[in-house]
Structure formats: structure tokens, C-alpha cells
Amino acid sequence: MDLSSMQIIAIFIVSCVAGMGSVLDEFQTHRPLIACTVTGLILGDMTTGIIIGGTLEMIALGWMNIGAAMAPDAALASVISTILVVAGHQSVGAGIAIAMPLAAAGQVLTIICRTLTVFFQHKADSYGEQGNLRGIDICHLGALGIQALRVAIPSTLVAMYIGTGVVQDLLAAIPQVITGGLQVAGGFIVVVGYAMVINMMGVSYLMPFFFLGFVFAAFTNFNLVAFGVIGLVIAIVYIQLNPKYQVMAAASAAGGSSDSDDDLDD
Amino acid sequence: MKKLTKSDFFWAFVRSNFAQGSWNMERMQALGYCFGMVPILKRLYEGDELKQAIKRHLEFYNTQPFVTAPIIGITAAMEEQRANGKDIPDGVINGIKVGMMGPLAGVGDPIFWGTLRPITAALGASLALTGSVGGPILFFVLFNAVRLAVRWYGIKYGYTKGTDVVQDVAGNKLQKLTEGASILGLFVMGALVNKWTSVNVPLVVSQITMQDGKVVTTTVQTILDQLMPGLIPLILTFICMRLMKNKVNAIWIIFGLFAVGIIGYGLGILK
Numbered sequence: 001m002d003l004s005s006m007q008i009i010a011i012f013i014v015s016c017v018a019g020m021g022s023v024l025d026e027f028q029t030h031r032p033l034i035a036c037t038v039t040g041l042i043l044g045d046m047t048t049g050i051i052i053g054g055t056l057e058m059i060a061l062g063w064m065n066i067g068a069a070m071a072p073d074a075a076l077a078s079v080i081s082t083i084l085v086v087a088g089h090q091s092v093g094a095g096i097a098i099a100m101p102l103a104a105a106g107q108v109l110t111i112i113c114r115t116l117t118v119f120f121q122h123k124a125d126s127y128g129e130q131g132n133l134r135g136i137d138i139c140h141l142g143a144l145g146i147q148a149l150r151v152a153i154p155s156t157l158v159a160m161y162i163g164t165g166v167v168q169d170l171l172a173a174i175p176q177v178i179t180g181g182l183q184v185a186g187g188f189i190v191v192v193g194y195a196m197v198i199n200m201m202g203v204s205y206l207m208p209f210f211f212l213g214f215v216f217a218a219f220t221n222f223n224l225v226a227f228g229v230i231g232l233v234i235a236i237v238y239i240q241l242n243p244k245y246q247v248m249a250a251a252s253a254a255g256g257s258s259d260s261d262d263d264l265d266d
Numbered sequence: 267m268k269k270l271t272k273s274d275f276f277w278a279f280v281r282s283n284f285a286q287g288s289w290n291m292e293r294m295q296a297l298g299y300c301f302g303m304v305p306i307l308k309r310l311y312e313g314d315e316l317k318q319a320i321k322r323h324l325e326f327y328n329t330q331p332f333v334t335a336p337i338i339g340i341t342a343a344m345e346e347q348r349a350n351g352k353d354i355p356d357g358v359i360n361g362i363k364v365g366m367m368g369p370l371a372g373v374g375d376p377i378f379w380g381t382l383r384p385i386t387a388a389l390g391a392s393l394a395l396t397g398s399v400g401g402p403i404l405f406f407v408l409f410n411a412v413r414l415a416v417r418w419y420g421i422k423y424g425y426t427k428g429t430d431v432v433q434d435v436a437g438n439k440l441q442k443l444t445e446g447a448s449i450l451g452l453f454v455m456g457a458l459v460n461k462w463t464s465v466n467v468p469l470v471v472s473q474i475t476m477q478d479g480k481v482v483t484t485t486v487q488t489i490l491d492q493l494m495p496g497l498i499p500l501i502l503t504f505i506c507m508r509l510m511k512n513k514v515n516a517i518w519i520i521f522g523l524f525a526v527g528i529i530g531y532g533l534g535i536l537k
Contacts, residue, residue: 024286025331028383028409033390037402047397054394054401057387058462063516064379067328067371068294072517100524104517117290121324124288124297128320131313133304136320140301144287177532184536185527187464191499192519193384194455195506201380201448209449213456218495224389224454231453235446242445245438 002163003043003087010042011159012152015079019151020144022075022110025065030151032056035078043086052082052095059096059189060103062196070114071196073106079155087162090171097182098171100189109150117143209234268310268349270342275425277305278338279418285331294328299363302334306342310349319345322356329367330374335417337366339424373444381451382412388458459503460496467498468537 003011014035021029028034033053040049056078063071077099085095120143127135161167198210212234213227222230239245281302288297300323307319329337341359348354390405467486474482490497502523509519530536 020287023289024284026283026286026413028406031387031405033387033394033402033405037394037399046399050394050399050402051397054391057391057394057405061384061387061391061458064383066375066379068291072520097524100517100520104521107517111291114289115291117288118292120288121290121293121297124300125321125324128300128324129317131317131320133308133316133320136297136300136304140284140288140297143290143297144284147287178528181528181531181536182524183527184531185524187466188499188502188527189520189523190463191459191503192506192516192523194459195503195510196516197380197384198452198455198503199507199510201376201451203376203445203448203452206445206448206452210452210456213453214460214496214500215456217457217460222457224385224392224457227454227457228385228389228450231450234453235449238449239442239446245442 003159007042008156008159011039011079011083012156014038014042015075015152015155016148018075018079019148022073022106022151023114023144023147030073030075030078032060032074032078035075036082039079039082040086043083045086048086048092049082052085052092053078055092055096055186056081056099059099059186059193061190062193062200063103064196064200066200070107070111072100072103073110073151074103075151076106076109076154077103079151080158083155083158083162084167084171087159088168088171090168091179093183093186094171094174094179096186097179106151110147113146113150116146268346270306270309270346270425274305274309275342275421278302278342279335279421281305282335282338282417282421285334293324293326295331295334296324296327299327299334299338300324302338303341303345306338306345310345315349318356322359325360325363327363327367329371330378332378332413332416333370333374333420335420336424336427337363337370339421339426340366340428342421343425343428373440376444376451377447378413381447381454383409384451384458385454388454388462392462459499463496463499465498466537467535469535 018030018035021027021031021035032055036049036053036056037046038049040046040052043049056074060072060074060077063074065071080102081095081099084090084098085092090098120139124136124139127139158167209231213231216222216230217227281304285295285298285302287301289295290297300320303323307316307323311319323341340362344354344359344362348359386405386408389408390401390403392401393404394401465487467490469486471484471486471489473484476482494500506519510516527536
């Protein structure tokens with residue numbers, strides 16, 4: 001499918017926003033759920049975009065930047081895999097499989113950009129010595145611009161060449177055993193994300209709640225909303241009954257404010 | 267008497283949404299923090315004092331991005347007092363920032379990255395898999411509503427409570443919140459490991475033709491499902507956790523699992 005120049009411009013803008021989202025981690029525009037949907041919308045098949053987004057989102061559930069550790073990059077993976085599926089007529093399974101090496105490439109690119117940004121940091125130091133607040137703004141936003149282009153340039157290139165069939169020929173050369181295998185792996189690759197979340201929590205003494213959730217899911221047909229509500233109730237009851245907090249509350253009541261003492265005296 | 271106005275806080279709030287834009291390998295969120303403080307510094311200082319203030323806020327800084335909000339509030343209150351002549355040395359303001367970023371990240375990471383985002387995203391994704399546009403919209407609205415509220419009220423809270431916030435962080439209010447969020451997060455993760463994964467081992471163990479001519483095929487998967495559905499994903503999750511604790515990069519584990527998928531599919535063990 002040949003993309004119109006309007007579509008290519010729109011892809012450029014959306015991938016800029018996704019790239020910025022990836023470093024900011026605020027509005028979540030880099031998450032597959034958002035980036036794939038919008039890319040799909042531009043290419044004229046939003047529903048496929050949403051389905052790719054949902055599938056990729058499950059895989060990327062635990063991808064997060066903690067401290068100085070960088071996660072695989074969802075932005076680049078989302079935009080390019082959606083282009084390949086919708087405009088390049090690939091299967092959703094193939095799109096998901098291609099998304100993984102793209103996420104790895106995106107991770108390397110963001111580390112390079114975050115190293116280049118050290119230069120902006122030093123430039124900001126010298127603006128600071130002049131008391132130039134505008135200069136600080138320019139340095140900060142300039143660094144953000146680099147992160148936008150990091151995703152936008154590769155994405156736009158793919159969007160421009162997707163019509164020529166070169167990309168499709170490359171993908172068609174992949175043997176069936178690979179694409180089938182990747183699809184099978186797509187079913188359980190999500191555990192990596194779950195493992196990341198559990199590890200990050202770092203509370204092994206709360207693991208019984210993990211097993212409780214697991215067994216509940218194994219023998220019921222509840223949906224996620226039900227699990228959320230049950231989990232919330234369990235959490236509240238646990239906090240209410242936990243002796244640890246009761247001791248703390250009792251201690252603060254004993255050494256409490258003079259107001260409460262007065263009330264007792266009266 | 268120099269006083270911060272409502273619009274200064276509003277612009278600090280807007281700018282704090284871009285806190286990580288210049289995240290770099292040397293000083294991480296340092297420039298981003300200063301970027302957020304610009305409206306406040308502009309109101310309070312000029313000349314050499316301004317230069318000194320900018321320098322103060324370009325020091326190393328890194329935390330979970332949303333919990334930066336109360337720290338911005340606190341430092342805004344301290345800068346305001348300092349601008350009005352109170353003797354607050356540079357080291358104290360910086361000490362507050364550095365002293366709070368660790369404990370607050372310890373609260374922010376499990377609440378936002380460990381619970382809020384995985385749960386809202388999984389909720390959105392489960393809707394999205396049916397092709398419904400409600401999925402992405404639900405995720406976007408829910409997550410950002412909470413995030414923006416934390417940012418806005420966090421700045422106000424930090425500004426009015428000042429350094430008392432440190433006590434709240436150490437006290438049991440936030441500890442309760444973190445522990446509760448962890449329980450909710452782990453419970454839902456358990457459900458996800460079971461429900462939102464699929465593994466099928468179609469190896470045939472036995473094939474019996476019943477008297478009525480029906481053929482009952484027992485595969486490895488049927489046996490595993492009778493034992494406990496979702497056993498293989500559970501074991502895989504624990505293997506992944508173990509590998510990550512040994513500092514294996516997640517992307518390598520993903521590629522490793524892809525290799526398992528391809529080989530398993532090629533040999534007919536996985537379907």
C-alpha cells in the first residue's frame with residue numbers, strides 16, 4: 001500500500017510524540033495501546049492498530065525505566081510494527097514478532113541519545129552561569145527533540161519505503177517455522193513483563209497474594225475488573241488487620257497531641 | 267516581600283510534565299528539575315542570586331517522575347523564604363532534594379510502575395484485544411487522571427507542608443499505601459500469569475477409542491491442565507525472575523523465549 005504524503009507527515013508527527021513519550025513517561029503516548037491505535041488510525045485501519053496495541057501492551061506490561069536502568073523501547077516497536085501490519089499486509093503475529101528486535105534497537109538508540117544529552121546538560125550549566133533561563137529551556141527542550149527524532153526518523157523511513165515492496169520481500173523470505181514459532185512464543189513471552197513487575201516490587205513476603213491471584217484465575221471465569229476489586233478488598237483488609245500498623249497507631253495515640261488529652265480530662 | 271503566585275505554581279506544574287525530557291547518563295533528571303523550577307526562580311531572584319539558584323537546581327537528581335511534585339513544592343517554599351532574607355544555605359535545599367528522592371522513589375515505583383500502570387494497561391489491553399477503541403481510551407484517561415492529580419496536589423502539598431513531608435514519607439500513611447498497592451499489584455499479576463498467557467503442548471500421551479466410537483485423546487497439556495491450569499507460564503515466570511535477579515537483560519530473555527518457541531514449534535512440542 002502506497003502512503004500519501006499527508007499520511008507520511010502524520011506518521012512523522014505521531015512518532016515524534018511517541019518518542020517524546022518514551023523518555024518522558026508521562027502521558028504514555030509511547031505505550032503500544034496508544035501508539036499503535038493512532039498509527040492504525042492514520043493508515044486507515046484503526047481496529048487492527050488497536051488489536052496490535054493490545055497484544056503488544058500485554059507483552060510490554062512490565063517494561064519500565066527504574067532508576068538508571070533502561071527498558072526495551074515500546075515506542076519504536078509500536079509504530080513500525082503497526083506500519084508493517086497495516087500498510088505492509090503482514091499478519092498480526094508477524095508484526096508482534098518483528099516488534100521485539102525493534103524494541104531492542106530502540107533501547108540501544110535511547111541509551112545513545114541519553115548519552116548525547118550530557119552535552120545539553122553542560123550547555124545548560126554555562127547558560128546558568130549567565131543567569132539565562134531561556135537558555136535552560138532551550139537545552140532541555142532540545143534534548144527532548146532528539147528523543148522525538150530518535151523514533152520519528154526510522155519510522156518515517158519505513159513509512160516511505162513500505163510502498164516499494166522491499167520491506168515485504170524481506171519479510172516474505174522468513175521461513176514458516178520461524179513465523180509460526182514466533183507466534184507460539186507470543187503466547188508466553190508476556191511472562192517476562194510480569195516477572196519484571198514482581199521483581200521490582202521486591203516484597204517476597206507478600207508473594208502469597210500472587211499465588212492467591214493465580215489460583216483464583218485458574219478456577220474461575222472472572223474478568224480483570226473483578227480481579228482488581230477483589231485485590232483491592234484483600235489489600236484493605238490486610239492493612240486494617242495488620243498488627244504492625246495497630247502498634248504504630250497505639251504508639252502515636254499514647255504520645256498524642258494535647259487536644260486529645262484535654263478531651264479525656266473533661 | 268516576594269510571594270509566589272498561583273500562575274507560578276501552574277506553570278511549574280505544566281513544566282513538571284516534561285521532567286524527564288533531558289534525562290542523561292551524567293546527572294539524570296537534573297536539567298529537567300531545573301526546567302520545572304524556572305517559573306519559581308524567575309519570580310524570586312535576579313542577577314547573581316538567580317545564577318546561584320540555577321546552579322543549585324542543576325545538581326544530580328533522579329526519582330520516580332510523578333513524586334517529584336511534592337519535592338518541587340517543598341523547594342519552592344524554601345526558595346521563597348530564602349528570597350525573603352531567611353538564612354537557608356545552598357546545602358540545605360540540595361540536601362532536602364537528595365534526601366527525599368530515594369524514599370519517594372521507593373514509594374512511587376511500586377505504586378505507579380508496579381500497580382497503577384500494569385493494571386490500567388492490562389484492563390485497556392484486554393478490551394483492545396476485542397478491537398474496541400474503549401481499551402486505549404480507558405487506559406489513557408485513567409492513568410493520566412491519577413498522574414495529573416498526583417502532580418498538581420503533590421506540588422501544593424509539598425509547598426504547604428514544607429519539610430513535614432519527610433515525616434509523612436517515613437510515617438505509616440505512605441507505608442500503608444505502598445504495601446496495599448503491592449498486594450493489589452501482585453494479586454493481579456498472579457491472575458495475569460494464569461489467564462493472559464497461552465502455552466499448548468500437543469504431544470499425545472494416549473489415544474483411546476471409547477465403546478461409542480468417540481476418540482479421547484490425552485495430550486501432555488490435558489494432564490497439566492488437570493493438575494493446575496497455567497502451570498508452565500508460572501514456572502516460566504519464576505525462571506525469568508531468577509534470571510533478572512542475576513542481571514540478565516530482559517531483551518535477551520525475550521529472545522531466548524523466542525528461540526524456545528521456534529525450536530518447540532519446529533519439533534512439534536509447542537503449538
